[in-house]
Amino acid sequence: MLEAKNIQYLVQGRPIVNKVSLQLIPGHLTAVIGPNGAGKSSLLKVLVGDYKPLGGEITYNGKPIQTYRPKELAKIRAVMPQHSQLTFPFKAKEVVELGLLSLGFSQQELIIKEVMIETQTWGFRDRLYTSLSGGERQRVQLARVLVQVWIGSEQPKFLFLDEPTSSLDITHQHQVLHIASKLKQKGIAVMAILHDLNMAAAYADHVILLKEGKIYHQGSTEKVMSSQHLEYVFEHPIIVRNGYEGIPYTIQSLPIQQKNQTYKTV
């Protein structure tokens, strides 16, 4: 399990992550949602060890993050950042192989092939990464981080995804979150920053609602994703309806001109 207690991260004296406590549980998908600038990416960077918090404590499987060596940490947690820059003329498959290099492994052909088939990137494995579309690049980046956590281990592993579906069409958005759900069955704890509330409602077990660096609400998807909570955090009228079988809710935001009307959860 990952446990964060009372973590704080300041930029120029301003708390960007403000006394946040949370747990990431193996086998659970946790969605982090909240408006632009709420501190979602900063929180993720603190949790993975890229940003050093001013206060608080983060433990991975009971051990403080600062006591892990970088390679040790890379073996149990993988991170897909919001933007990945690549200036070298790598082929798609070579980009995916970079994920294993960070672990000190190479030539794990079977894992690479399996993950690239799963992410539907195998078909363009020999294409130059820079020649791929935005969505194709995003899937290659996903494959790069998935190879890190693909192999089972005794210790629980953690996967962090910062807006993994932002460039994807609807089919591939579902595919990515379906893959994330499958990883849960391998005992991996997944944390994904998502802007699509319906995707979060459909796939998350647990939701963290962030506003101005603080957790406004966290808990089961059903409890957190109420119209009242979402409207408060996003400052916008939002209707939450009961969904169809297997899909708990559908969430609808309303056009600006209807903002002054009163809406209730139905």
Ligand SMILES: Nc1ncnc2c1ncn2[C@@H]1O[C@H](COP(=O)(O)OP(=O)(O)OP(=O)(O)O)[C@@H](O)[C@H]1O
């Ligand atoms: N290095 C920095 N210098 C100044 N301000 C920063 C820095 N990093 C983050 N911030 C500010 O911290 C706040 C939180 O940023 P962060 O990127 O974590 O938000 P976010 O919730 O991920 O936003 P988005 O949904 O737009 O990606 C923002 O107001 C941002 O401008």
